[in-house]
Amino acid sequence: MVEKKIYEFQEPEAAAPKERETMAAKRLAGVPASGTVALSNLVSHMKSMGIDIVSFSMGEPDFVTPENIIEACKTSLDAGFTHYTPSAGIPELRKAVASKAFSDNKIHCTAKNILITPCKHAIFMSAMAFLDPGDEVILPDPSWVSYEACIRLAGAKPVYIPTKFDDNFIIDPSHISLAITPKTKMIVLNSPSNPTGSIMPCETIKEIAKIAIENDLMVLSDEIYESIIYEGNHHSIAAVPEMFDRTITISGLSKTYAMTGWRLGWAIASEKNMKELDKLQTHSISCCVSFTQPAAVEAITGPQKDKDDMVKEFKKRRDLAVDLIRDIRGLDVNVPKGAFYLFPRYDSKVKSEILCTKMLEEAHVAVTPGSAFGPCGEGFFRLSYAASEAQIIEGLSRIKRFMLSL
Numbered sequence: 001m002v003e004k005k006i007y008e009f010q011e012p013e014a015a016a017p018k019e020r021e022t023m024a025a026k027r028l029a030g031v032p033a034s035g036t037v038a039l040s041n042l043v044s045h046m047k048s049m050g051i052d053i054v055s056f057s058m059g060e061p062d063f064v065t066p067e068n069i070i071e072a073c074k075t076s077l078d079a080g081f082t083h084y085t086p087s088a089g090i091p092e093l094r095k096a097v098a099s100k101a102f103s104d105n106k107i108h109c110t111a112k113n114i115l116i117t118p119c120k121h122a123i124f125m126s127a128m129a130f131l132d133p134g135d136e137v138i139l140p141d142p143s144w145v146s147y148e149a150c151i152r153l154a155g156a157k158p159v160y161i162p163t164k165f166d167d168n169f170i171i172d173p174s175h176i177s178l179a180i181t182p183k184t185k186m187i188v189l190n191s192p193s194n195p196t197g198s199i200m201p202c203e204t205i206k207e208i209a210k211i212a213i214e215n216d217l218m219v220l221s222d223e224i225y226e227s228i229i230y231e232g233n234h235h236s237i238a239a240v241p242e243m244f245d246r247t248i249t250i251s252g253l254s255k256t257y258a259m260t261g262w263r264l265g266w267a268i269a270s271e272k273n274m275k276e277l278d279k280l281q282t283h284s285i286s287c288c289v290s291f292t293q294p295a296a297v298e299a300i301t302g303p304q305k306d307k308d309d310m311v312k313e314f315k316k317r318r319d320l321a322v323d324l325i326r327d328i329r330g331l332d333v334n335v336p337k338g339a340f341y342l343f344p345r346y347d348s349k350v351k352s353e354i355l356c357t358k359m360l361e362e363a364h365v366a367v368t369p370g371s372a373f374g375p376c377g378e379g380f381f382r383l384s385y386a387a388s389e390a391q392i393i394e395g396l397s398r399i400k401r402f403m404l405s406l
Contacts, residue, residue, distance in 0.1 A: 351371065
C-alpha cells in the first residue's frame with residue numbers, strides 16, 4: 001500500500017513590515033517647526049555649555065512683570081481661586097478688555113464679544129474655526145512665523161503679498177486686490193509688525209477694509225504690540241464701519257506688561273464668530289489659568305506707569321541699536337515705529353539662515369534669519385532689542401567684527 005503523503009500548505013514567510021518614517025499626521029508635513037523657538041532652544045543649549053551668547057532672537061521683554069500684577073495673582077491664589085473659570089474667561093476680565101478695546105481702539109464691543117485665551121492659541125483657533133481646506137489666506141511678506149503654520153494646519157493656503165524695505169514694509173492695498181481669487185477667505189494683518197516694527201497708517205487700513213467688504217473677506221488682525229508705539233498711532237481695523245462682524249482682533253498682555261510666561265490674551269469678535277471660537281476653546285484648553293485672570297484685570301485697570309516706563313526704555317534701546325547698526329559696513333536698517341524689533345538688510349549673497357548660523361557659531365550672537373518670516377525676508381535678519389543697553393552694545397560690536405570678516 002502506497003503511503004499517502006499529505007502536503008500541508010506553508011504560509012510564505014511574511015516580509016518584514018516597512019518601518020514608517022513617522023507616525024505624524026499628513027497635515028504636519030508642510031509645517032516647519034518654529035524658527036524662532038528652535039533658535040531659542042539652541043541658544044539655551046549653548047549657554048548651558050558655558051558659551052557666552054548675546055541673544056537678540058526672542059520676542060520677549062527682559063523686564064519683570066510689574067509688582068502690582070504679581071501681587072494680584074498672589075492674592076487670588078491665597079483666596080483659593082484655583083478652579084475652572086467660564087470657558088470665555090471671568091466676567092470681570094472680559095468687561096475690562098471690552099472697556100479697553102472701546103476706549104483705546106474705538107472697537108464697539110461688550111464682554112459678550114471677548115474670549116480670554118492665549119494669543120497664539122487665538123490665532124490657531126481662528127484658523128481652525130474659519131478656514132476650510134483649499135481656502136486661501138492673504139498675509140504680508142515678511143510676517144510672523146506662525147501665521148503660515150496655522151493656515152496650513154487648517155488645510156488652507158497662504159498667499160504672500162510682498163512688502164518692501166524702501167516702503168518701510170507697509171502693505172500696498174493694490175497688491176491685496178491683485179492676490180484675491182474665488183478661493184480667498186481671509187486677510188491677516190499685524191500692526192505694529194513682527195518682524196519689521198512697521199505701523200500701518202489709518203488710510204491704508206481703511207483701504208484694506210474696503211477691499212475686505214467688497215470681496216466678503218474676513219480679517220484676522222493681530223494687535224499684540226498695540227501699546228508699544230514710539231511715533232504715530234495704532235488703528236484697529238475692527239473700528240472701521242462694517243468691519244466688526246468680519247474681523248477677529250487678537251491682543252494680550254505678553255508684550256505690554258512683560259507677561260510672556262503668563263500666556264494670557266484675548267480675541268474680540270462678533271457674538272456669532274465668538275460662539276465658534278469658544279466652541280474650540282471648550283474642547284482644547286477649557287479655559288485660561290484661573291488665578292492669573294484677576295491679575296490680568298489689575299494689569300488693564302491698575303496703574304500704567306511701569307508699562308509707560310518700559311515703552312520709554314524700548315525707544316531708547318531702539319535709537320541706540322539703529323545708530324550702532326548704521327555704523328556697520330554692509331548693514332542698513334529702517335527706524336521702526338513700534339514693537340521691539342529691527343529688520344536689518346545686509347549686503348551679501350549669503351542666505352540668511354547660513355549667515356545667522358555663522359554669526360552664532362563665530363560671533364556668539366543670536367539673531368533670527370529673515371527667511372523664517374517669508375520669501376521677502378531673505379537678505380535680512382531680525383534683531384530683538386528687548387535686551388539691556390550693555391547687551392545691545394556688546395552684541396552689535398560683535399556683529400560689526402563679524403560683518404567685517406565676511
